Amino acid sequence: xxxxxxxxxxxxxxxxxxxxxxxxxxxxxxxxxxxxxxxxxxxxxxxxxxxxxxxxxxxxxxxxxxxxxxxxxxxxxxxxxxxxxxxxxxxxxxxxxxxxxxxxxxxxxxxxxxxxxxxxxxxxxxxxxxxxxxxxxxxxxxxxxxxxxxxxxxxxxxxxxxxxxxxxxxxxxxxxxxxxxxxxxxxxxxxxxxxxxxxxxxxxxxxxxxxxxxxxxxxxx
Amino acid sequence: xxxxxxxxxxxxxxxxxxxxxxxxxxxxxxxxxxxxxxxxxxxxxxxxxxxxxxxxxxxxxxxxxxxxxxxxxxxxxxxxxxxxxxxxxxxxxxxxxxxxxxxxxxxxxxxxxxxxxxxxxxxxxxxxxxxxxxxxxxxxxxxxxxxxxxxxxxxxxxxxxxxxxxxxxxxxxxxxxxxxxxxxxxxxxxxxxxxxxxxxxxxxxxxxxxxxxxxxxxxxx
DNA sequence: GTCTATAGCCCGATAGAC
DNA sequence: GTCTATCGGGCTATAGAC
Numbered sequence: 305x306x307x308x309x310x311x312x313x314x315x316x317x318x319x320x321x322x323x324x325x326x327x328x329x330x331x332x333x334x335x336x337x338x339x340x341x342x343x344x345x346x347x348x349x350x351x352x353x354x355x356x357x358x359x360x361x362x363x364x365x366x367x368x369x370x371x372x373x374x375x376x377x378x379x380x381x382x383x384x385x386x387x388x389x390x391x392x393x394x395x396x397x398x399x400x401x402x403x404x405x406x407x408x409x410x411x412x413x414x415x416x417x418x419x420x421x422x423x424x425x426x427x428x429x430x431x432x433x434x435x436x437x438x439x440x441x442x443x444x445x446x447x448x449x450x451x452x453x454x455x456x457x458x459x460x461x462x463x464x465x466x467x468x469x470x471x472x473x474x475x476x477x478x479x480x481x482x483x484x485x486x487x488x489x490x491x492x493x494x495x496x497x498x499x500x501x502x503x504x505x506x507x508x509x510x511x512x513x514x515x516x517x518x519x520x521x522x523x524x525x
Numbered sequence: 526x527x528x529x530x531x532x533x534x535x536x537x538x539x540x541x542x543x544x545x546x547x548x549x550x551x552x553x554x555x556x557x558x559x560x561x562x563x564x565x566x567x568x569x570x571x572x573x574x575x576x577x578x579x580x581x582x583x584x585x586x587x588x589x590x591x592x593x594x595x596x597x598x599x600x601x602x603x604x605x606x607x608x609x610x611x612x613x614x615x616x617x618x619x620x621x622x623x624x625x626x627x628x629x630x631x632x633x634x635x636x637x638x639x640x641x642x643x644x645x646x647x648x649x650x651x652x653x654x655x656x657x658x659x660x661x662x663x664x665x666x667x668x669x670x671x672x673x674x675x676x677x678x679x680x681x682x683x684x685x686x687x688x689x690x691x692x693x694x695x696x697x698x699x700x701x702x703x704x705x706x707x708x709x710x711x712x713x714x715x716x717x718x719x720x721x722x723x724x725x726x727x728x729x730x731x732x733x734x735x736x737x738x739x740x741x742x743x744x745x746x
Numbered sequence: 747g748t749c750t751a752t753a754g755c756c757c758g759a760t761a762g763a764c
Numbered sequence: 765g766t767c768t769a770t771c772g773g774g775c776t777a778t779a780g781a782c
Contacts, residue, residue, distance in 0.1 A: 308577060308757085308774075311664060311671075338747085354664050356529060356577035360776065369748075375777065376747055439719075440661060443532060443575050450532075484727070484735055491716035492709055498660075499708065506705070514705055521742050529756075529775080559765085581758060591767055596759065598765090 310353040314366035317348045322501050327434040330391060339377045341367040346384045351436045355385055355444030385441065386449045392438035393456040396427050400463060413471030417523070418516040420467050425493040426512030429500050436497035464490060468523065477523035489519050531574040535587035538569045543722050548655040551612060560598045562588040567605045572657045576606055576665030606662065607670045613659035614677040617648050621684060634692030638744070639737040641688050646714040647733030650721050657718035685711060689744065698744035710740050 317323055328344045335343070345366025349358040360381055361371045378384045399405060405423045409415040428435045442450060465486045471477035492515050506514070538544055548568050552561045566587030570579040581602050582592045599605045620626060626644045630636040649656040663671060686707045692698035713736050727735070 311668060352664070354575065354577055356575055357664065359774085370750080371776090372750080372778080373748060381776070443573070443578065447532060481735070484732075487720065488713055488736070488739055491713050494719075495712035495716040498715075511705075514702070515709070518706075518709055518743050521745065522739050524742065580756085590765095592758085593760080593768080594766055602758070 308357055308359075310349070310357045310359070310362060312352050314345060314349060314362045317352050318366065320348075320352070321503050323348050323352060323433050324502050325433040326430050330395060330431060330434055331387075332391060336377070338367070338369075342369075342374060342377055343384065343388055347388050347434050347437055350385065350388070350441050350444075351433045355381075355437075355441045382444065382446060382449070385437070385444050386446075388434060389438050389442065389445065389449075389453055390456075392431065392434050393453055393460070395431075396424065396435075396438075397456060397460050397463075399427050400424050400460070413467070413474055413476035414520060417467045417471055417477075418520060420464065421489060421493070421519045422509075422512035422516040424464075424512075425496070425515045426508040428493050428496055429502075429506075429508035429511050432497050432500045432502070439494050439497050461486065461490065471523060475525075478525045480523050485522055488522065489515075492518065529578055529580075531570070531578045531580070531583060533573045535566060535570060535583045538573050539587065541569075541573070542724050544569050544573060544654050545723050546654040547651050551616060551652060551655055552608075553612060557598070559588070559590075559594075563590075563595060563598055564605065564609055568609050568655050568658055571606065571609070571662050571665075572654045576602075576658075576662045603665065603667060603670070606658070606665050607667075609655060610659050610663065610666065610670075610674055611677075613652065613655050614674055614681070616652075617645065617656075617659075618677060618681050618684075620648050621645050621681070634688070634695055634697035635741060638688045638692055638698075639741060641685065642710060642714070642740045643730075643733035643737040645685075645733075646717070646736045647729040649714050649717055650723075650727075650729035650732050653718050653721045653723075660715050660718050682707065682711065692744060696746075699746045701744050706743055709743065710736075713739065 312320070327347050328340065331340045331343050342363060346358070346363045349362045349366065353362075358381075359371075360374050363381075363384065364371050364374045374381075374384075378387070400420055400423050402423075406416060406419050409419045442453060445453065465482060468477070468480070468486055468489070469482045472480055472482060496511065500511070502508075533541070549561065549565045552564050556564070563584060567579070567584045570583045570587065574583075579602075580592075581595050584602075584605065585592050585595045595602075595605075599608070621641055621644050623644075627637060627640050630640045663674060666674065686703060689698070689701070689707055689710070690703045693701055693703060717732065721732070723729075
């Protein structure tokens with residue numbers, strides 16, 4: 305009688321080089337140490353095995369607590385997922401809207417798009433374990449929480465679309481199909497959560513620069 | 526006590542326009558009608574709710590059978606997933622290697638790459654529900670079955686890499702980083718399983734042509 | 747705030763009649 | 765090959781001691 309089997313246990317995950325990232329620095333400042341530890345454990349479990357294959361025991365074991373201790377810090381497993389997904393979406397949106405990030409490469413539509421793509425891509429690489437959960441585990445959310453996340457995603461998408469539409473309007477870019485190009489550029493950054501690892505050949509910044517270069521080729525006149 | 530809740534039931538899924546695709550024409554000819562019906566029901570459930578959130582009751586209800594009937598046709602839920610994932614990977618590999626598909630656009634490295642990208646992309650769009658399961662539900666497989674699928678994926682990746690490396694070697698393309706460009710092109714096609722729907726603005730063939738165009742811009746001299 | 751113990755439910759899979 | 769009924773067991777979440 306085959307039961308829900310997580311392919312990897314919390315113990316194995318803690319030492320897996322594929323799951324090394326900077327997610328533990330992501331959580332909200334208001335949270336306590338134990339809460340942040342539980343989120344870091346949960347994000348690894350969810351990323352490796354999926355939300356529904358992860359048990360509350362897995363999450364708690366990852367920080368050396370009993371299963372019941374989780375419920376002192378979070379009211380349910382779904383709210384652990386929601387905290388992870390909401391934090392990730394808020395952080396990446398804030399990051400790409402950061403004026404110092406946006407103006408780093410200089411003025412003009414091309415520099416602006418380059419900066420946005422590089423920032424969005426390198427963020428996903430740097431936090432690829434949490435980003436994987438944000439991108440691929442949305443089906444574990446309740447309908448209400450899912451709607452909240454969709455609203456944040458629409459803001460992010462609009463930000464990309466505007467950066468591309470601006471360059472197309474001022475003649476910096478070719479007359480591209482903005483909707484289709486926007487989706488293609490988002491796909492490049494989002495899909496890296498399936499394969500990226502920090503100990504691979506590209507640093508987050510290198511990959512961000514490479515994808516920014518590809519993006520500019522997509523819209524070149 | 527919140528239980529494993531699938532956000533959508535099999536009944537809702539059958540009429541959901543987002544889940545319309547051509548997966549029912551995908552299954553192996555040796556299989557019987559009931560088996561193929563179960564696979565079509567399962568692929569919708571897995572795509573919408575995930576493998577672990579789907580129960581054998583959900584799958585069976587989708588074809589009007591009792592939960593026990595599933596086990597006459599498949600030995601376990603995991604083998605239903607494996608049949609779907611293996612069939613999808615074999616079909617898409619055969620499709621991009623089809624000589625009539627490859628030579629459709631004419632000779633030369635650029636036409637070859639264009640044909641491969643267009644075929645791979647349009648296949649994922651046409652079968653986006655099954656393709657979503659193939660790309661995003663691999664964690665539900667046993668370790669042994671996962672290894673079998675990885676082998677098929679390596680063959681597909683090698684086929685892309687060769688098409689790009691050939692154009693870089695014969696001067697048709699710029700001296701690109703073949704490994705990184707291969708991943709980027711695969712990402713474009715794979716990530717569409719998250720958002721594509723057949724009743725959207727692009728047909729599978731239109732999207733295939735568009736992404737083939739983007740791919741050629743990525744390697745343009 | 748942590749633990750042990752367990753309630754209460756649901757799930758994958760099986761037994762056995764038809 | 766389909767059904768009804770159910771087993772065995774794991775799951776989320778809670779109760780209550782410390």
